Amino acid sequence: MSNSVQCNLCPRYCVIMPGQSGECRVRMNIDGKLISVVYGFPCSINVDPIEKKPCFHFLPGSKSLSMATVGCNLHCLNCQNWEISQANPEDSDAYSCPPEKLVETAAKYKCETISYTYTDPVVYYEFVLDTAKLARERKIRNVLVTAGYINTPPWKKLLKHVDVARIDLKGITDEFYRKVPRATLQPVLDALMTAKDSGVHIEIINLLIPTLNDGTDDIRKLVKWIVKNMGADTPLHFSRFFPIYKMKNLPPTPLETLDLARKIAMEEGMNYVYIGNIASNEGQNTYCPACRKLLIERNGFSVLQNNLKDGKCPCGKEIKGVWK
Amino acid sequence: MEMNRRSFVKLFFLGTTALAVGGILFRQSKHLIKSDAVGHRKKYMGRIKPMAGEICTESKWNG
Numbered sequence: 266m267s268n269s270v271q272c273n274l275c276p277r278y279c280v281i282m283p284g285q286s287g288e289c290r291v292r293m294n295i296d297g298k299l300i301s302v303v304y305g306f307p308c309s310i311n312v313d314p315i316e317k318k319p320c321f322h323f324l325p326g327s328k329s330l331s332m333a334t335v336g337c338n339l340h341c342l343n344c345q346n347w348e349i350s351q352a353n354p355e356d357s358d359a360y361s362c363p364p365e366k367l368v369e370t371a372a373k374y375k376c377e378t379i380s381y382t383y384t385d386p387v388v389y390y391e392f393v394l395d396t397a398k399l400a401r402e403r404k405i406r407n408v409l410v411t412a413g414y415i416n417t418p419p420w421k422k423l424l425k426h427v428d429v430a431r432i433d434l435k436g437i438t439d440e441f442y443r444k445v446p447r448a449t450l451q452p453v454l455d456a457l458m459t460a461k462d463s464g465v466h467i468e469i470i471n472l473l474i475p476t477l478n479d480g481t482d483d484i485r486k487l488v489k490w491i492v493k494n495m496g497a498d499t500p501l502h503f504s505r506f507f508p509i510y511k512m513k514n515l516p517p518t519p520l521e522t523l524d525l526a527r528k529i530a531m532e533e534g535m536n537y538v539y540i541g542n543i544a545s546n547e548g549q550n551t552y553c554p555a556c557r558k559l560l561i562e563r564n565g566f567s568v569l570q571n572n573l574k575d576g577k578c579p580c581g582k583e584i585k586g587v588w589k
Numbered sequence: 590m591e592m593n594r595r596s597f598v599k600l601f602f603l604g605t606t607a608l609a610v611g612g613i614l615f616r617q618s619k620h621l622i623k624s625d626a627v628g629h630r631k632k633y634m635g636r637i638k639p640m641a642g643e644i645c646t647e648s649k650w651n652g
């Protein structure tokens with residue numbers, strides 16, 4: 266046990282022996298010190314539309330410099346980015362791009378935000394924190410795309426420097442969390458509520474996996490939890506599952522299931538419910554909850570029309586979000 | 590008060606176990622490192638690739 270270190274960042278609380286790394290593969294014990302081995306070394310940097318995160322109620326149509334390092338503290342059997350999330354740093358290519366250079370790149374490509382995405386920004390926490398502080402100084406805003414599997418003290422500290430938390434709520438039972446992402450549910454619920462208290466803009470995504478979390482009871486339970494704890498105005502995205510990685514035995518989510526989930530959420534009072542990972546569908550558009558007018562029409566990641574005026578529907582109803 | 594042999598052996602084992610557990614916990618707690626205190630590595634363990642034109646394109650990754 267000598268010189269072992271414990272990482273307190275996420276609920277896994279890894280105790281790491283010298284020369285070893287934690288479950289996320291990127292936080293290592295080097296000579297008795299906990300070291301982030303991917304700080305300043307993103308494996309992916311791209312300019313994406315913000316709609317790709319997906320964030321529908323935050324600067325629609327804007328560009329987001331999107332980056333990730335390798336590593337993740339979850340091990341979802343259906344991970345769509347497993348080649349980077351489950352990779353070891355020593356086996357992966359990366360850019361040498363410290364926070365200053367990243368912010369400079371965002372400015373160069375006229376991106377209004379930097380998104381910390383693709384894997385999970387929790388595991389490259391210090392890199393996010395330093396970049397986010399610098400980005401704010403340049404009036405560039407910060408978007409976290411995360412599963413929210415993080416302990417409360419570091420989460421609170423990080424939330425002070427970000428503008429959006431796009432959080433996965435992968436299911437609503439602990440059984441599902443133990444089986445698919447190999448984690449537990451309660452820390453994620455805590456992270457969602459902490460984010461709400463912090464005042465950042467929140468959007469939630471739920472990937473519907475046939476037979477595992479797509480039962481109507483589960484969907485209703487998840488939606489009720491969101492309405493009660495996060496509010497009916499929180500944008501909610503139901504996303505389509507495709508067989509991938511270690512879950513090739515299940516079929517893609519039927520389109521009817523996605524439509525049904527959206528219907529249930531709206532019955533329960535949710536105002537902005539979307540369907541993702543599919544071609545054009547009315548579940549990609551934003552409608553006014555008061556007069557049902559089409560406010561933002563989307564096709565894939567493109568915004569086709571935006572009828573909002575100062576964040577309001579022409580009928581006067583204020584639409585939750587950050588619009589400029 | 591006199592102590593018989595059995596009680597002494599019992600007490601001895603209880604005492605040494607408590608000391609060992611305490612020692613391990615103390616040692617562990619000395620090494621508990623908070624995420625705030627994490628250092629960074631200057632050198633990447635894998636390969637470094639050049640930052641090229643691909644940056645201005647949309648990513649193939651999800652999210």
Ligand code: SF4
Pocket residue numbers: 272273274275276277278279286287288289290292337338387388
């Ligand atoms: S962040 Fe990584 S090293 Fe730290 S507790 Fe979580 S999985 Fe373990």
